[in-house]
Amino acid sequence: MNDPYPPHPPLPAVLADVLSVRFGSRFSLSQAVRDQHGRDESVHPAAAPDAVLFAESTAEVAEAVRLCREHKVPVIPFGAGSAVEGHFLAIHGGLCIDLTRMNRVVAIHAEDLDATVQPGVTRKQLNAELHGTGLFFPIDPGADASLGGMAATRASGTNAVRYGTMRENVLGMTVVLANGRIIRTGGRAKKSSAGYDLTRLFIGSEGTLGIITELTVRLYPLPEAISSAVCAFPSVDAAVNTVIQTIQLGVPVARIELLDALTISAVNRYSKTHLHEAPTLFFEFHGSAASVEEQATLVQELAAGLGGMNFEWATRPEDRSRLWQARHDAYFACLQLKPGARAFPTDVCVPISRLAECIRATNDDIARASIPIALFGHVGDGNFHMVLLIDPANPLEVAEAEKINHAVVERALAMEGTCTGEHGIGIGKQKFLVAEHGEGAVDVMRALKHALDPDNLLNPGKILP
Amino acid sequence: MNDPYPPHPPLPAVLADVLSVRFGSRFSLSQAVRDQHGRDESVHPAAAPDAVLFAESTAEVAEAVRLCREHKVPVIPFGAGSAVEGHFLAIHGGLCIDLTRMNRVVAIHAEDLDATVQPGVTRKQLNAELHGTGLFFPIDPGADASLGGMAATRASGTNAVRYGTMRENVLGMTVVLANGRIIRTGGRAKKSSAGYDLTRLFIGSEGTLGIITELTVRLYPLPEAISSAVCAFPSVDAAVNTVIQTIQLGVPVARIELLDALTISAVNRYSKTHLHEAPTLFFEFHGSAASVEEQATLVQELAAGLGGMNFEWATRPEDRSRLWQARHDAYFACLQLKPGARAFPTDVCVPISRLAECIRATNDDIARASIPIALFGHVGDGNFHMVLLIDPANPLEVAEAEKINHAVVERALAMEGTCTGEHGIGIGKQKFLVAEHGEGAVDVMRALKHALDPDNLLNPGKILP
Numbered sequence: 001m002n003d004p005y006p007p008h009p010p011l012p013a014v015l016a017d018v019l020s021v022r023f024g025s026r027f028s029l030s031q032a033v034r035d036q037h038g039r040d041e042s043v044h045p046a047a048a049p050d051a052v053l054f055a056e057s058t059a060e061v062a063e064a065v066r067l068c069r070e071h072k073v074p075v076i077p078f079g080a081g082s083a084v085e086g087h088f089l090a091i092h093g094g095l096c097i098d099l100t101r102m103n104r105v106v107a108i109h110a111e112d113l114d115a116t117v118q119p120g121v122t123r124k125q126l127n128a129e130l131h132g133t134g135l136f137f138p139i140d141p142g143a144d145a146s147l148g149g150m151a152a153t154r155a156s157g158t159n160a161v162r163y164g165t166m167r168e169n170v171l172g173m174t175v176v177l178a179n180g181r182i183i184r185t186g187g188r189a190k191k192s193s194a195g196y197d198l199t200r201l202f203i204g205s206e207g208t209l210g211i212i213t214e215l216t217v218r219l220y221p222l223p224e225a226i227s228s229a230v231c232a233f234p235s236v237d238a239a240v241n242t243v244i245q246t247i248q249l250g251v252p253v254a255r256i257e258l259l260d261a262l263t264i265s266a267v268n269r270y271s272k273t274h275l276h277e278a279p280t281l282f283f284e285f286h287g288s289a290a291s292v293e294e295q296a297t298l299v300q301e302l303a304a305g306l307g308g309m310n311f312e313w314a315t316r317p318e319d320r321s322r323l324w325q326a327r328h329d330a331y332f333a334c335l336q337l338k339p340g341a342r343a344f345p346t347d348v349c350v351p352i353s354r355l356a357e358c359i360r361a362t363n364d365d366i367a368r369a370s371i372p373i374a375l376f377g378h379v380g381d382g383n384f385h386m387v388l389l390i391d392p393a394n395p396l397e398v399a400e401a402e403k404i405n406h407a408v409v410e411r412a413l414a415m416e417g418t419c420t421g422e423h424g425i426g427i428g429k430q431k432f433l434v435a436e437h438g439e440g441a442v443d444v445m446r447a448l449k450h451a452l453d454p455d456n457l458l459n460p461g462k463i464l465p
Numbered sequence: 466m467n468d469p470y471p472p473h474p475p476l477p478a479v480l481a482d483v484l485s486v487r488f489g490s491r492f493s494l495s496q497a498v499r500d501q502h503g504r505d506e507s508v509h510p511a512a513a514p515d516a517v518l519f520a521e522s523t524a525e526v527a528e529a530v531r532l533c534r535e536h537k538v539p540v541i542p543f544g545a546g547s548a549v550e551g552h553f554l555a556i557h558g559g560l561c562i563d564l565t566r567m568n569r570v571v572a573i574h575a576e577d578l579d580a581t582v583q584p585g586v587t588r589k590q591l592n593a594e595l596h597g598t599g600l601f602f603p604i605d606p607g608a609d610a611s612l613g614g615m616a617a618t619r620a621s622g623t624n625a626v627r628y629g630t631m632r633e634n635v636l637g638m639t640v641v642l643a644n645g646r647i648i649r650t651g652g653r654a655k656k657s658s659a660g661y662d663l664t665r666l667f668i669g670s671e672g673t674l675g676i677i678t679e680l681t682v683r684l685y686p687l688p689e690a691i692s693s694a695v696c697a698f699p700s701v702d703a704a705v706n707t708v709i710q711t712i713q714l715g716v717p718v719a720r721i722e723l724l725d726a727l728t729i730s731a732v733n734r735y736s737k738t739h740l741h742e743a744p745t746l747f748f749e750f751h752g753s754a755a756s757v758e759e760q761a762t763l764v765q766e767l768a769a770g771l772g773g774m775n776f777e778w779a780t781r782p783e784d785r786s787r788l789w790q791a792r793h794d795a796y797f798a799c800l801q802l803k804p805g806a807r808a809f810p811t812d813v814c815v816p817i818s819r820l821a822e823c824i825r826a827t828n829d830d831i832a833r834a835s836i837p838i839a840l841f842g843h844v845g846d847g848n849f850h851m852v853l854l855i856d857p858a859n860p861l862e863v864a865e866a867e868k869i870n871h872a873v874v875e876r877a878l879a880m881e882g883t884c885t886g887e888h889g890i891g892i893g894k895q896k897f898l899v900a901e902h903g904e905g906a907v908d909v910m911r912a913l914k915h916a917l918d919p920d921n922l923l924n925p926g927k928i929l930p
Binding site: 347 | 649654668674907
């Protein structure tokens with residue numbers, strides 16, 4: 001396979017020797033290990049790092065960064081590997097620092113509703129370790145992503161409509177800078193006006209400003225009652241209008257997800273469910289028993305008024321789990337619609353008042369397309385995805401997917417939305433950065449990058465072209 | 466009066482001439498106007514700017530910044546003038562840009578729950594203009610501050626325990642940079658992963674990185690039901706433990722404020738209320754009628770279990786207004802405890818589990834002090850203030866206040882808290898910045914400042930020493 005990325009110098013042998021002596025078998029030059037760290041869930045061509053270090057502490061990360069800096073070698077942090085925009089592809093080579101062994105929950109402060117974790121802790125792991133505390137961590141991007149990676153991409157997912165994104169749910173972090181210095185940002189106070197918001201600066205910086213080696217996240221009391229529901233609609237429009245009314249009325253719904261008819265049919269096949277193959281909303285309500293009932297009644301009325309059919313409840317934990325597992329498997333279910341295909345993802349997010357219009361126009365694109373396209377998403381936030389199923393080796397299909405993605409992004413930006421609600425820029429969305437933010441704001445981003453990483457060694461080639 | 470700040474060169478006559486010709490009577494060199502823009506609500510000695518410009522548009526702000534830059538003259542933005550840490554004192558001279566004439570609500574997008582405003586719009590003005598939309602803007606720092614100033618200091622106040630701070634409630638901004646360039650940050654989508662979070666970088670930057678000339682803020686549906694209550698306690702400890710239990714149970718209380726006995730007695734005199742002169746909590750509950758009743762019942766039970774007395778309800782809007790007006794007047798009420806005194810403010814915020822311990826130790830400081838000290842605050846967030854009443858001309862009183870403030874800040878930092886929950890750093894809290902964040906993080910702040918304002922012309926001498 002041709003390398004689609006520009007050539008780069010090899011890892012200096014002297015650096016490899018130093019790292020090898022220092023870290024022993026946790027430093028790997030093996031092709032298999034490198035390949036494993038050089039491809040993500042996206043259609044972007046793989047790009048293996050020159051070497052992989054399995055770090056076990058903040059101090060080790062700092063040491064590796066300092067060594068790489070001496071040799072002007074790029075450093076790329078790696079979490080669960082579930083990125084979809086090429087975030088950790090080593091397009092300029094360099095050392096991949098795998099953080100999965102830094103997977104310890106450092107402290108659970110149940111009384112303060114927060115926990116401090118190492119970056120390799122995954123969201124499911126954290127929730128398992130919270131078992132028995134009466135608390136949970138709500139941010140749920142579907143994949144069992146690492147919390148460090150989720151912070152680095154400003155992830156969100158199904159619960160964000162109620163609990164916010166990683167932006168709202170990280171109190172403070174430990175970060176290794178490009179010069180190898182270790183800093184702490186934020187703290188454990190719930191709010192602070194003490195200086196520049198470094199925490200938010202590193203959240204969403206995709207490893208380009210620093211490497212997150214510890215983070216303190218907010219926790220929430222487990223709701224007294226949880227109730228889930230599924231409702232099919234005669235049209236995507238009717239489903240989306242139900243969402244819009246729910247949000248505008250201020251119903252504190254915890255999850256409100258749209259799956260189009262094609263996605264439902266894929267889910268039925270993949271997850272052995274028997275859902276009505278029509279545009280469908282999945283709901284979840286959290287609160288006291290009375291509050292959940294109140295929310296659910298109100299939303300059911302709204303849905304009925306717009307033609308919602310077969311409102312079905314899932315209150316038993318196992319039924320709820322099955323439902324949300326099916327939702328989380330939607331991406332993989334869709335992949336099965338075209339055996340051997342890869343998924344070209346989209347991720348726009350628009351103000352809620354424009355959501356119906358945005359999805360309607362996008363459905364016209366889908367109707368005209370020659371490739372299968374499923375649509376689903378976190379519609380309570382105005383965020384939806386398409387999965388465009390393509391053969392990456394077929395340039396016509398790639399071009400068609402690119403064209404549709406372009407059209408959807410342009411539509412979202414014209415509606416004051418964003419090209420990426422939660423996936424991040426990576427390498428896939430760079431071409432939209434100026435269109436979304438303007439040259440001036442992107443120049444400010446460049447100035448920040450230059451101030452913190454003057455040699456451009458931290459995950460180079462990501463976010464900023 | 467001796468000038469406590471270092472001397473600085475005068476405004477270049479040629480710049481004054483250019484500004485005068487360009488802006489006519491909206492450019493002022495009058496001593497009265499300058500003085501008015503050179504003192505805030507704090508004990509910090511006044512420092513008048515060399516001139517004041519009443520700007521009327523983003524383009525005018527950008528033009529003035531460019532002109533000042535040519536002459537290396539500092540620029541200081543000015544909103545409602547309600548800062549308490551010397552934020553806008555012109556300690557290095559320069560041009561004050563008064564933004565109060567930029568007070569137009571640009572757009573209300575009721576269907577998207579957001580509004581775009583100019584920076585001089587105050588929170589009360591915005592809520593007045595929202596009348597009839599069924600929406601409100603919750604952030605309420607007490608003073609009728611301007612929204613631009615509130616964003617610049619990352620303000621919060623009484624409703625933050627439920628609705629968050631300015632950090633969570635600004636979607637996007639227009640900012641004039643040090644080089645006069647105008648940028649847009651963020652957008653109107655509820656979430657985005659598109660690049661560095663410039664919006665959060667400028668929030669809390671106190672005019673040192675850019676001048677906010679427009680902002681889009683989140684709005685919320687007016688709650689169907691609102692209920693307020695007052696409850697006196699046998700001790701501050703009992704009151705604080707009620708707060709801690711309320712937060713740990715996840716009750717979505719909208720406001721939960723502590724006023725100590727001295728504050729209540731000051732409030733009774735100033736606001737003609739007849740509150741029991743004991744440590745007291747003020748509550749407010751928002752939600753559906755059933756949810757408000759449920760929250761209130763639960764909190765009343767918690768309070769009763771800790772010795773809360775005379776739980777009194779205020780459900781009529783006029784009674785609620787009177788109650789919260791009394792709370793907002795607490796600062797001014799306390800000033801009357803010692804005629805002619807100025808208030809030396811404190812503003813620590815700690816993890817909720819440490820709040821009782823922090824306030825208990827602080828009350829020991831208060832008991833030993835020779836000056837009157839009132840304590841109140843936004844205890845649901847772990848944030849509280851003391852008002853230390855001093856004669857700024859009396860060095861012994863100033864020294865005592867400084868010493869107590871130091872002790873409280875050190876205590877809060879030892880508890881993983883912050884030296885300022887909502888007031889900001891200004892000039893008053895700079896000495897704590899390194900103790901709170903560490904040299905490394907403060908160096909990153911310096912690097913950001915240097916990257917965006919290399920000549921140190923935007924509100925110089927604030928935040929960073």
